[in-house]
Amino acid sequence: MPVKRRASRLSPEKRTADILVAARAVFAERGYSDTVMAEIAERAGVVEGSIYRYFRNKRDLMFQMAEAWFEALIKTDEATLGAIGGARNRLRFIIHRHLTAIHEEPDLSRLVFQHLRPDPDYRETRLFALNRAYTARVVEVVKAGVAAGEIRGDVSASLVRDVIFGSIEHRTWAFLRHEGDFDIERLSDQLVDHVWAGLAVPGVQADIGAALARIEARMAARD
Amino acid sequence: MPVKRRASRLSPEKRTADILVAARAVFAERGYSDTVMAEIAERAGVVEGSIYRYFRNKRDLMFQMAEAWFEALIKTDEATLGAIGGARNRLRFIIHRHLTAIHEEPDLSRLVFQHLRPDPDYRETRLFALNRAYTARVVEVVKAGVAAGEIRGDVSASLVRDVIFGSIEHRTWAFLRHEGDFDIERLSDQLVDHVWAGLAVPGVQADIGAALARIEARMAARD
Amino acid sequence: MPVKRRASRLSPEKRTADILVAARAVFAERGYSDTVMAEIAERAGVVEGSIYRYFRNKRDLMFQMAEAWFEALIKTDEATLGAIGGARNRLRFIIHRHLTAIHEEPDLSRLVFQHLRPDPDYRETRLFALNRAYTARVVEVVKAGVAAGEIRGDVSASLVRDVIFGSIEHRTWAFLRHEGDFDIERLSDQLVDHVWAGLAVPGVQADIGAALARIEARMAARD
Amino acid sequence: MPVKRRASRLSPEKRTADILVAARAVFAERGYSDTVMAEIAERAGVVEGSIYRYFRNKRDLMFQMAEAWFEALIKTDEATLGAIGGARNRLRFIIHRHLTAIHEEPDLSRLVFQHLRPDPDYRETRLFALNRAYTARVVEVVKAGVAAGEIRGDVSASLVRDVIFGSIEHRTWAFLRHEGDFDIERLSDQLVDHVWAGLAVPGVQADIGAALARIEARMAARD
DNA sequence: AATGAATGAGGATTCATTCAT
DNA sequence: TATGAATGAATCCTCATTCAT
Numbered sequence: 001m002p003v004k005r006r007a008s009r010l011s012p013e014k015r016t017a018d019i020l021v022a023a024r025a026v027f028a029e030r031g032y033s034d035t036v037m038a039e040i041a042e043r044a045g046v047v048e049g050s051i052y053r054y055f056r057n058k059r060d061l062m063f064q065m066a067e068a069w070f071e072a073l074i075k076t077d078e079a080t081l082g083a084i085g086g087a088r089n090r091l092r093f094i095i096h097r098h099l100t101a102i103h104e105e106p107d108l109s110r111l112v113f114q115h116l117r118p119d120p121d122y123r124e125t126r127l128f129a130l131n132r133a134y135t136a137r138v139v140e141v142v143k144a145g146v147a148a149g150e151i152r153g154d155v156s157a158s159l160v161r162d163v164i165f166g167s168i169e170h171r172t173w174a175f176l177r178h179e180g181d182f183d184i185e186r187l188s189d190q191l192v193d194h195v196w197a198g199l200a201v202p203g204v205q206a207d208i209g210a211a212l213a214r215i216e217a218r219m220a221a222r223d
Numbered sequence: 224m225p226v227k228r229r230a231s232r233l234s235p236e237k238r239t240a241d242i243l244v245a246a247r248a249v250f251a252e253r254g255y256s257d258t259v260m261a262e263i264a265e266r267a268g269v270v271e272g273s274i275y276r277y278f279r280n281k282r283d284l285m286f287q288m289a290e291a292w293f294e295a296l297i298k299t300d301e302a303t304l305g306a307i308g309g310a311r312n313r314l315r316f317i318i319h320r321h322l323t324a325i326h327e328e329p330d331l332s333r334l335v336f337q338h339l340r341p342d343p344d345y346r347e348t349r350l351f352a353l354n355r356a357y358t359a360r361v362v363e364v365v366k367a368g369v370a371a372g373e374i375r376g377d378v379s380a381s382l383v384r385d386v387i388f389g390s391i392e393h394r395t396w397a398f399l400r401h402e403g404d405f406d407i408e409r410l411s412d413q414l415v416d417h418v419w420a421g422l423a424v425p426g427v428q429a430d431i432g433a434a435l436a437r438i439e440a441r442m443a444a445r446d
Numbered sequence: 447m448p449v450k451r452r453a454s455r456l457s458p459e460k461r462t463a464d465i466l467v468a469a470r471a472v473f474a475e476r477g478y479s480d481t482v483m484a485e486i487a488e489r490a491g492v493v494e495g496s497i498y499r500y501f502r503n504k505r506d507l508m509f510q511m512a513e514a515w516f517e518a519l520i521k522t523d524e525a526t527l528g529a530i531g532g533a534r535n536r537l538r539f540i541i542h543r544h545l546t547a548i549h550e551e552p553d554l555s556r557l558v559f560q561h562l563r564p565d566p567d568y569r570e571t572r573l574f575a576l577n578r579a580y581t582a583r584v585v586e587v588v589k590a591g592v593a594a595g596e597i598r599g600d601v602s603a604s605l606v607r608d609v610i611f612g613s614i615e616h617r618t619w620a621f622l623r624h625e626g627d628f629d630i631e632r633l634s635d636q637l638v639d640h641v642w643a644g645l646a647v648p649g650v651q652a653d654i655g656a657a658l659a660r661i662e663a664r665m666a667a668r669d
Numbered sequence: 670m671p672v673k674r675r676a677s678r679l680s681p682e683k684r685t686a687d688i689l690v691a692a693r694a695v696f697a698e699r700g701y702s703d704t705v706m707a708e709i710a711e712r713a714g715v716v717e718g719s720i721y722r723y724f725r726n727k728r729d730l731m732f733q734m735a736e737a738w739f740e741a742l743i744k745t746d747e748a749t750l751g752a753i754g755g756a757r758n759r760l761r762f763i764i765h766r767h768l769t770a771i772h773e774e775p776d777l778s779r780l781v782f783q784h785l786r787p788d789p790d791y792r793e794t795r796l797f798a799l800n801r802a803y804t805a806r807v808v809e810v811v812k813a814g815v816a817a818g819e820i821r822g823d824v825s826a827s828l829v830r831d832v833i834f835g836s837i838e839h840r841t842w843a844f845l846r847h848e849g850d851f852d853i854e855r856l857s858d859q860l861v862d863h864v865w866a867g868l869a870v871p872g873v874q875a876d877i878g879a880a881l882a883r884i885e886a887r888m889a890a891r892d
Numbered sequence: 893a894a895t896g897a898a899t900g901a902g903g904a905t906t907c908a909t910t911c912a913t
Numbered sequence: 914t915a916t917g918a919a920t921g922a923a924t925c926c927t928c929a930t931t932c933a934t
Contacts, residue, residue: 033256036906036907036908037907037908037909038907038908046915046916047915047916047917048907048908048909048916048917049909049910049911049915049916049917049918050914050915050916050917052908052909052910053914053915057908057909058907058908058909110341113341114337114338114341115337117396118333118336118337118396118399118400119400120400120401122400123397123400123402152420155417156413156417159390159394159413159414159417160417161393162390162393162394163386163389163390163393163417165389165393166386166388166389166390166391166392166393166394167382167385167386167389167390168389169389169392169393170384170385170386170388170389170392171382171385171389173340173341174346176341177341177342177343177345177346178343179346190379190382191382194378194379194382194383194386194421195421196421197375197420197421197422198417198418198419198420198421198422199420219438219441232896232897232898232932232933232934233897235897238897238898259923259924259925260924260925260926261924261925269898269899270898270899270900271900271924271925271926272898272899272900272901272926272927272928273897273898273899273900274926275925275926275927275928276896276897276898280925280926281925281926455911455912455913455917455918455919456918458918461918461919479702482902482903482904483903483904483905484903484904492919492920493919493920493921494903494904494905494920494921495905495906495907495919495920495921495922496918496919496920496921498904498905498906498907499917499918499919503904503905504903504904504905556787559787560783560784560787561783563842564779564782564783564842564845564846565846566846566847568846569843569846569848598866601863602859602863605836605840605859605860605863606863607839608836608839608840609832609835609836609839609863611835611839612832612834612835612836612837612838612839612840613828613831613832613835613836614835615835615838615839616830616831616832616834616835616838617828617831617835619786619787620792622787623787623788623789623791623792624789625792636825636828637828640824640825640828640829640832640867641867642867643821643866643867643868644863644864644865644866644867644868645866681893705927705928705929706928706929706930707928707929715894715895716894716895716896717895717896717928717929717930718894718895718896718897718930718931718932719893719894719895719896721929721930721931722893722894726929726930727928727929727930
């Protein structure tokens, strides 16, 4: 008579967490297509069927895994960012933080870029919301900088956001393909220098520039 | 009794081209994973097996298709770019060209971003070489601009390249997911403005000049 | 509207056995290359995919099937062989047993000779181990016969093994190709007669022979 | 305008020979199933279609190749065998010759054992006829030996044939799987000793005669 | 006689997901 | 709630052979 091994009954939370941990490891190692549910189950110490009690399907599991990762990533940032003064410093912190995340988890980062973000329903996911909050910090910093007179008033904050995150991604693709490495500090400096050059109020000319900007704004409003 | 139709013997060039055209359509419609070789074959008017005379496998077909597309994309640019004077105008042309390509072929663009570029062997492909040449034009323009005194000497040309292409990608991801649209002209202007702000030799003249140019453009638009 | 029939959940043992039975029939009928997994699945009353839960692949299935067959073949022999006295009788039993097996399962026999034994990894398989034990019985009998003074002492037991099994195979190839038949009893007698002629102690001349053998050994030692 | 390369028009004999040479190499390297007609064509310097002008199909090509090999193998033997006196010496020559062939062309040998001989139509092939003649020499030698009083009269010549070739095959299977090696001389001696033991006319004369013959051979070797 | 493009059937294997126990 | 056997569709790729040029 075969011995029935009944898995110890864990709390759903613990079970979910175990699966997420296993999923994270496997997805990172293999990418989406080459990840097999059976391997996740094995590593999590459950059977395949059990995964489907907690996650709708493979895609859902990947999303929840990425969300959990991302959430942990963001958690500590708020406090830190609050403690930093000056738009430039704050931008550098955000850039540095993002570069660090990519550097530490290149495979998960690539997974997000390659399989999560292009998903047709990405916009409906929690990951999208999380990421939106994540990148919105740039927008907030820029707007605060404008208000504080540190940054030119005619700057599009959302464009700055796209410039920052887009540049970083483009710059790090080779690394994400496991080709070479990059220097977080150096790249942070380069990027913030470059971005700031396009943002900073150019000194005494600021007045003339501001006046012209106002004229332009009025004309735009008439269109 | 089915009629045995033996396909007319075409030149390899013609046959290859037919397959590439079919492949382009199907890959664009379905993406990589959901593309079935049988459908490509059918649309190309050949049997599945025939595709494998010309292309090693599905992945190879996708790469060659993308290369053909990209090559055609670039071909006309050289002459045009040569006819444009001034670093700013040239950058705008490159940005505008890239935005246009994405706008016209969003599905192929996404395919490249999602499946070609992340490929571990991407660096060994011809597509990589083509893309390198494509993006290198920014580097050249920046260097020439520096030499001509239009652009600050302490600018990293390769960073400018990554800023431009990265920003565009980040900005257009929603569109690539078929969410909304973007205005090529407006985005070109925004981007070139922003980038140029970080490149231009500082000075009151430059800023005022740019602002006046914009005002003039607006007024012209009203007429 | 087709009825969705979900196969009853059987014990792995039963399911494995079912598949092995089906595989044995199909492999015997069609040979290796012409055997289609789909047919095995159908006869076993499962879906193709289910086979792969129990067997790594087609080759593995063939090996396990052959092993199961061979194991059953051997099982009853030990007791019988133990009950037979005299080297000659024991050799006849082994020969007779082998001829019977070939006669009863010519197709499986050919499968083993043609596809299992030539396999580069044959030596690592369980079938090899089983077969080794199977043929080793000749070696044991010969050695026991030598010890008992029934068989000449200068006989290579492993050579006798190869002579017996090799002769049988060579003799039965036509039958395995479905050409004609052979008489188990007659062939057993012929073979055992012939083999025994080469093994038996030739009586009184043994002394002279032994003396000459010693001379030769001495001379050989000098070379 | 593409250059039309028309293969130099060779004589059919030369063309056939080229293909056979190429086929021999490829079949030996890859075995039957893994041999691709395209590779044979390439090595022979022809296109695939041309092979089918000279050979009905892949199987036919393999058979003709094996026949050509075998024919060349046998050619020189007749004269040599005719020059050897004594049944024992003649048997040793045949055994030695067969072992040498296997040793020199293990892959072709395995091909014959694995794919040619088990063929249902083997009996209708020329290879069968050639092989029959090849092995029939043992029968002839045995019969002549009986007539000359060297060999017992109650021996089945065809059984001796099967014993010899079967033993050799069984003994060399490991080598054919590329496991280890064997010593042609030693194995020849062992086999002929063993076989002869079962054939020789019993009696003190025979044993003494044989022993003396061996002693003489050894002594001759020292000179 | 040579070419080599085209054929086209063939078939093993994978794996996310379901559901009876 | 957990199990894990069963599903079964899905598909890429191979390659001997043919035949129009």
